[in-house]
Amino acid sequence: MLNYFIVVFVGGGGGLHSARVYHADVPNLADGFPMDILVANLVATFLLAVVTALHRRQIVSDRTNMLIGTGTMGGLSTFSSFAYGVVVLMSASTASAIVASVYVVTSLALGYVAVVVGLKIGGLSSP
Numbered sequence: 001m002l003n004y005f006i007v008v009f010v011g012g013g014g015g016l017h018s019a020r021v022y023h024a025d026v027p028n029l030a031d032g033f034p035m036d037i038l039v040a041n042l043v044a045t046f047l048l049a050v051v052t053a054l055h056r057r058q059i060v061s062d063r064t065n066m067l068i069g070t071g072t073m074g075g076l077s078t079f080s081s082f083a084y085g086v087v088v089l090m091s092a093s094t095a096s097a098i099v100a101s102v103y104v105v106t107s108l109a110l111g112y113v114a115v116v117v118g119l120k121i122g123g124l125s126s127p
Contacts, residue, residue, distance in 0.1 A: 032099055034085040037078050038107055044077035046114040053122020082107065 048069050055065040089100035119126075 032096070033103065034081070037081050037085055038103070038110075041077050041079070041082060041107060042110055042114050044073040045111045046118040048073040048077075049115040049118025050122040053119045053124040057123050059123075 051060060051065055051069040051073070054060045055062070055069065060068075086100050086104055089096040089103065
């Protein structure tokens, strides 16, 4: 059990570092649309689906799945920044509330597509 904790910890550090390099932390809402958060979340979603599919097909080990899927993609994805950005946009103005609504719908719709495509690339036809 401790070995899995260490694997997730190391993977999470890698994912967090990737997010920081990409500047996907607290969203910069000066541009009006937190594109960096959207891209980081979509990349993490897609790669998580690929690794999950490969794990289910027994191509990657449990440890690799924990390292990449749980650790790295967990560190790269930024749900807290996503939620923070939505709250800030919703409370700023009516125009920002519309942008926030588009952001939420876009994130969910593209996230769904990223999972479906990632599973197919990983060799699974269905979850």
